[in-house]
Amino acid sequence: MKLTRSQLAVYVITPPTYPTGQELADQVEQSLKGGATIIQLRRKGSIIDPKDSTKTITITPELMREEALLIQALCKQYNVPFLIDDNVQLAADIKADGVHIGQDDMPIAEARKILGDDVIIGLTANKLDDAIRAYEEGADYVGSGAVFATGTKNDATPLSHKAFETICRSIPIPVVAIGGITESNMDQLDTTGLAGFAIISDIFNDADIETKTSRIAQKANRMVLPHTALTIAGSDSSGGAGIQADLKTMMAHHVYGMSAITALTAQNTTGVTSIFNTTPQFLGEQLDAVFTDIRPDAVKIGMLSTKELIQVVAEKLRQYDAKPVVLDPVMVATSGARLIDENALDALVNDLLPLATVITPNIPEAEILSRESIKTAADMEHAAKTIFDTYGCTILLKGGHTINDANDLVYDANGIHWITGQRIQNPNTHGTGCTLSSAIASNLAKGYPLLESIERAKRYISLTLSAMLDLGQGSGPLEHGVKIKNEL
Numbered sequence: 001m002k003l004t005r006s007q008l009a010v011y012v013i014t015p016p017t018y019p020t021g022q023e024l025a026d027q028v029e030q031s032l033k034g035g036a037t038i039i040q041l042r043r044k045g046s047i048i049d050p051k052d053s054t055k056t057i058t059i060t061p062e063l064m065r066e067e068a069l070l071i072q073a074l075c076k077q078y079n080v081p082f083l084i085d086d087n088v089q090l091a092a093d094i095k096a097d098g099v100h101i102g103q104d105d106m107p108i109a110e111a112r113k114i115l116g117d118d119v120i121i122g123l124t125a126n127k128l129d130d131a132i133r134a135y136e137e138g139a140d141y142v143g144s145g146a147v148f149a150t151g152t153k154n155d156a157t158p159l160s161h162k163a164f165e166t167i168c169r170s171i172p173i174p175v176v177a178i179g180g181i182t183e184s185n186m187d188q189l190d191t192t193g194l195a196g197f198a199i200i201s202d203i204f205n206d207a208d209i210e211t212k213t214s215r216i217a218q219k220a221n222r223m224v225l226p227h228t229a230l231t232i233a234g235s236d237s238s239g240g241a242g243i244q245a246d247l248k249t250m251m252a253h254h255v256y257g258m259s260a261i262t263a264l265t266a267q268n269t270t271g272v273t274s275i276f277n278t279t280p281q282f283l284g285e286q287l288d289a290v291f292t293d294i295r296p297d298a299v300k301i302g303m304l305s306t307k308e309l310i311q312v313v314a315e316k317l318r319q320y321d322a323k324p325v326v327l328d329p330v331m332v333a334t335s336g337a338r339l340i341d342e343n344a345l346d347a348l349v350n351d352l353l354p355l356a357t358v359i360t361p362n363i364p365e366a367e368i369l370s371r372e373s374i375k376t377a378a379d380m381e382h383a384a385k386t387i388f389d390t391y392g393c394t395i396l397l398k399g400g401h402t403i404n405d406a407n408d409l410v411y412d413a414n415g416i417h418w419i420t421g422q423r424i425q426n427p428n429t430h431g432t433g434c435t436l437s438s439a440i441a442s443n444l445a446k447g448y449p450l451l452e453s454i455e456r457a458k459r460y461i462s463l464t465l466s467a468m469l470d471l472g473q474g475s476g477p478l479e480h481g482v483k484i485k486n487e488l
């Protein structure tokens with residue numbers, strides 16, 4: 001079996017002092033149900049007898065083999081690689097998917113000879129030199145730690161964050177973090193470049209192994225998988241709104257951004273001087289190119305000026321079953337320039353709204369969609385309800401420009417939910433709407449639920465405004481490059 005990087009995300013190792021046989025297998029199965037992506041059977045010396053804690057059970061070769069076969073069968077069922085710690089011969093005998101060996105165990109070359117090229121070999125390497133050597137000698141991945149103080153190996157001194165990151169960034173094979181990792185400290189390893197989290201106690205000491213693993217898996221996948229997003233929008237030559245704002249926002253979120261350009265605008269902080277639409281056919285070709293290769297985990301839609309462009313986007317989103325979709329119904333730029341044809345509005349409402357996961361109108365746009373006038377927070381609530389009742393998609397109604405606070409309103413099947421924000425005294429708000437919708441799409445791409453994605457995006461917008469970038473002669477752009485912490 002050839003190892004793929006994403007298979008290391010949730011690396012579950014069996015506990016040293018726990019049940020044997022079927023009981024262990026049952027616990028491993030719960031972790032598989034919860035989303036374990038790889039299992040390592042690790043049995044050292046003797047283990048405590050679960051029926052009498054004053055006694056120990058010696059792990060005989062027979063017992064080890066019996067357990068290995070049970071867990072191997074489970075892993076096959078869940079299509080997850082099965083590794084054995086240390087015991088190269090047992091791995092060879094039962095044709096396990098791989099082994100994990102330590103610095104003091106059999107050399108990689110020898111293990112390779114016994115196991116062959118297709119078997120995964122992982123090596124423990126807690127120092128940079130060891131990690132580089134492991135790579136050079138042909139290891140498929142490296143396990144490094146302890147990243148935190150651990151009860152499983154009392155003697156392990158934790159690596160510094162920097163030392164661990166250096167190991168991750170110095171070798172082209174994936175690095176799994178090990179040692180004292182828990183659901184609550186794993187965030188600290190984000191952006192180190194690690195491939196996965198090896199966990200024992202935090203999973204097996206939990207009364208509900210499946211739920212615990214699934215919470216850990218959600219966090220792990222968010223941090224280690226590459227996430228992708230597509231923006232379908234217009235280019236802003238001044239770089240503060242449209243495609244340019246979207247790609248910068250995605251990058252700030254560590255999401256790989258792609259684009260399908262609907263129009264070129266000659267624009268700066270003082271306004272739009274000219275618009276040049278792409279042809280519907282060419283827009284369709286861009287969408288085909290993207291969707292047939294790198295599938296986006298989320299889509300953001302911005303400026304679409306004509307009925308024909310809207311129709312081709314709707315057709316392609318349906319064809320490729322694209323979701324989730326964040327639709328920013330761009331009608332008017334901050335500067336007041338109209339960015340959509342009169343007769344495109346019907347197509348937007350009839351063809352595109354039904355495909356949206358969430359739409360993000362500002363107040364003037366919500367007035368058009370609801371045919372209501374919005375002057376107060378109560379008007380916002382009413383209009384959002386009208387739009388929800390008419391079109392059935394979640395609405396984020398942005399209070400930014402018109403009503404003098406920074407509170408936005410979410411209306412979904414559960415009714416009203418206000419997202420409050422501190423109004424920042426910054427006259428430079430060019431591209432706030434584009435940036436907000438791209439931040440929502442980025443968070444959705446990473447797997448956050450919709451409401452949390454919106455709340456995180458709102459906090460990101462506040463950060464980009466607070467940075468007080470001041471460029472251009474009109475309403476200037478935001479500081480997209482602000483550092484986003486996990487706890488944003």
Ligand SMILES: Nc1ncnc2c1ncn2[C@@H]1O[C@H](COP(=O)(O)OP(=O)(O)OP(=O)(O)O)[C@@H](O)[C@H]1O
Nearest residue numbers: 334362398400401406422423424431432433434436
């Ligand atoms: N001065 C401000 N302080 C804090 N938040 C703000 C401020 N201005 C706008 N926002 C926030 O920015 C987000 C975008 O809302 P806004 O109403 O500006 O969108 P928009 O009109 O579509 O923008 P765009 O000009 O890009 O089209 C909202 O979350 C809004 O609350």
Ligand SMILES: Cc1ncc(CO)c(N)n1
Nearest residue numbers: 234235236241242303333
């Ligand atoms: C290209 C483009 N898209 C959207 C907006 C909305 O602000 C803008 N100003 N420019």
Ligand SMILES: [Mg+2]
Nearest residue numbers: 330362433434
């Ligand atoms: Mg807008």
